[in-house]
Amino acid sequence: MTANSWHFDRIEVIKGPASVLVGEGALAGVINKVTRKPTLDRTYIDAMLSYGSFDTLTTAAGINVKLSDDVAVRADASRMRSDSLYDVENNRTRSSGLTASLLYKPAQNLTVLLAVDHYNDKYDSSYQGVPLVSAAVARNPSKALRSANGLVIDKALRHKNYNPDGAYSGADETTLRSRVDYAFGEGWSLANDLIWYTADRDFVLSGDQNFTAPTTAFPNGSFARSAQAIYHDHEFWNERLALSNDTQFAGHRNRFTLGVEYNDTDFINPRKQSSVGGIAAVDPYNPIVGTWPVGDAVYTSQNVVFDSQMKTKAVFAEDAFNLTPQWLLLAGARYEKIELERGITNLNAGGAFTSADADYDPFSWRVGTTYDLTPSFTLYAQYTTAAQPVGSMLTLSLANTAFKLTKGKSVEGGFKADALDGRVSLTGSVYRIAQKNIVTRDPNNPSQSIQGGELASKGVELTASAALTDQLRLSAGVSYSDAEYEELNELVSGVLTSRKGNRPINMPTTTFNASALYTLDAVPVTFGGFLRHASGFYTDNANSIFVRGHWLVDTSVSYAVTDDVSLSVRGRNLTNAFYGEYSGYPSTNIYIGAPRSVDVTLTARF
Incomplete structure (x- = not known):
């Protein structure tokens, strides 16, 4: 489901385990999408119009109405259509959204919120990624992939849809x-x-x-x-x-x-x-x-x-x-x-x-602690357990319903620090997550699936942001993750094969992002530069097909026409990098990231 980000006030990445609050399976954290809500301050209208590459048009508008001192309503609508978000043939894409809510606050100690969210999308001839071909027939083989069986990504097929x-x-x-x-x-x-x-x-x-x-x-x-x-x-x-x-x-x-x-x-x-x-x-x-x-x-x-x-x-x-x-x-x-x-x-x-x-x-629990070394430097640590099914609970095969839930545990520690009156912020963490009793093959009877597999991941994350001056803001983040199967057997052409030590699919070891924003107050114009990186990943548990990592460079220019109206231009993938985002289904299909693109966006509040 493609939901226009217009409808969300914020999207929270809640780091660390959250199984206590949101139930089974939330071992490493959750993503919380918070839609826009009414406010009791005043009546106003927001609007946005954007057009860009691949004939992509997005329109959105929202209105907040203060009906009285204790009642307000808000409604937002959006519509997007594109020839293809991946620049692929016969892949027309449409999405729309409608969200509305009513806030009633009859007293300081009582708040009632009623809301409805509706989203719809459709993709013609769904893009499954570009299928790999033999190097012997490839017309423009890419170096973005390495395989053990001689298959390659052919750039000549970049826009094809099969x-x-x-x-x-x-x-x-x-x-x-x-x-x-x-x-x-x-x-x-x-x-x-x-x-x-x-x-x-x-x-x-x-x-x-x-x-x-x-x-x-x-x-x-x-x-x-x-x-x-x-x-x-x-x-x-x-x-x-x-x-x-x-x-x-x-x-x-x-x-x-x-x-x-x-x-x-x-x-x-x-x-x-x-x-x-x-x-x-x-x-x-x-x-x-x-x-x-x-x-x-x-x-x-x-x-x-x-x-x-x-x-x-x-x-x-x-x-x-x-x-x-x-x-x-x-x-x-x-x-x-x-x-x-x-x-x-x-x-x-x-x-x-x-x-x-x-x-x-399932029974899950967690313990944790935070300690303020100074008012601007905090340490934290936590230990969590959680449980989840061996697959999606609602689509388990009848055989897999007999399996117990897999058990997981996570340990994490980190810090958050601020300096220069909050103008500089730094956070960091280290963690280890492990799951036991994932489905594997029985070494004594390879035709049978049993529980007993293990998967573990350990890593480190660091983010920083700084408002060096009133005009210049910088931010950066880097993460490293070492994930591997500590125990996993698969049946390959009738032969029991161990995947111990292999990395799970679609998991890069490192990611990096950085941004710089500089505002010329006299104009006023804000220039932005953005750098993103993800290292390579495997598309199969055998680790025989490897998609190499990539770097992306984006830029933006935003002009504040008035205090309530702004016009921005954003360029994405400026180097026109050819790269794989993740593997499709099967493992020999690779989703290719969108090529160089540009969009122009007008936003306003009335």
């Missing part, structure tokens, strides 16, 4: 939300969140595009293609009630939260799949893509309907205690009871029905 006409992917989702905050007094407060969510998602595309050696019919080789049609009918609701207290205990500040949570999920998932070769092969350089097949005859590999119902009950508690004004101790725990019902209807077997039920009861 999905048949009529292939597409898209989503339509709606969320209704309410939030009530009530303060009793003497440090006590109550918060209630109620959410209902529904979504329809479609993935109708060629899932496999495998290179086949040249033949008489295809002297350039060919891509053998499969067809898949996957649909999601997803409905979810969640109720969360939390009682909190912020007061003094034995002369020390103490913050305590006790809560309960219940959610219910219905997920219907028809999945249709043909074998590779289920639709006609195509020439890599002169593809006749054809049209999407009509009817179900092509779906000989799989034609099933998964029906899942999941209910989760949870209780959680967290306490933050100031041992001294500078030293904070934190502890939290969460217990869940998860009930999963899975049913599968096999339409290729005359509608045969099989089912499985599973119950899980």
Whole structure:
């Protein structure tokens, strides 16, 4: 789902474990998207118009209306259309969004927020990345990839799309939300969140595009293609009630939260799949893509309907205690009871029905501490445990429902420092995350899958920002991560093969970003420069296909027409770097990053 960033007030990357607050699986942290909310200060309108490369047009507007001293409403709408966000043939993209909310604050101790969010997007002939070809037929082989089997990325295929006409992917989702905050007094407060969510998602595309050696019919080789049609009918609701207290205990500040949570999920998932070769092969350089097949005859590999119902009950508690004004101790725990019902209807077997039920009861906890060495230098450390399923809970195979949840633990320590009256900020952390009981192959019976695999990652992160003068602002961030399978076996052509020591797919070891903004107050114009880097990654657990890292350079110029109107121009990938962003499906498809592009944006507030 592509949601225009216009609708969000901020997107929070909550570092460190958060399993206590958001449930199972949140071992390393969460991303919290916070939509724009009404304010009680005044009535105003925001608007934005942007146009750029690949005929990409984005429009958005929002209005905040103060109805009275205690009631305000806000509504935002956006629309984007593009020939292709990746500059790929036959890949027209559209997305739209509508968010609205009402804020009611009848008293200082009571706030009620009601909101609705709706997003929709669609991609014609979904781009699955460029398929790899043999070096023997490549017309312009790129150095962006190294493989053990002689396959390469051919720059000559940069703009090609091998999905048949009529292939597409898209989503339509709606969320209704309410939030009530009530303060009793003497440090006590109550918060209630109620959410209902529904979504329809479609993935109708060629899932496999495998290179086949040249033949008489295809002297350039060919891509053998499969067809898949996957649909999601997803409905979810969640109720969360939390009682909190912020007061003094034995002369020390103490913050305590006790809560309960219940959610219910219905997920219907028809999945249709043909074998590779289920639709006609195509020439890599002169593809006749054809049209999407009509009817179900092509779906000989799989034609099933998964029906899942999941209910989760949870209780959680967290306490933050100031041992001294500078030293904070934190502890939290969460217990869940998860009930999963899975049913599968096999339409290729005359509608045969099989089912499985599973119950899980994960318990997760964390402890942590922060210490202020000075008012501007803080140290922190935390240890967390969490649990998650061996795959997506709602799409587990019937066999995998018998597996226990995988266990994870994380330890992290770091610091945050400010200097020069807050004009310079520096944060850093080191961490280690480990997961046990991931699915692997049984060494004594390679045809059987068992739990027993292990995955671990350790790393360091450092970020800095500085307002050196009123005109010049600098920022930079660097991270290093060493991730590997400590235990994993796979079955390859009937042979048990160890992946111990290998790196998981799509995981660069290092990333780096830097920016500089300089404002000429007299004009006023702000110039910006941006540098980004990601190191290489593997596309398979065998680590046989390696996509090399890349550097990207962006720039921007922004002119403040008035205090409320600004015009900006942004250039992206100025060096026109040819690089792989991540691997698609299968591992021999690589998503190629967008080439050099430019956009012009006008923003205003009235």
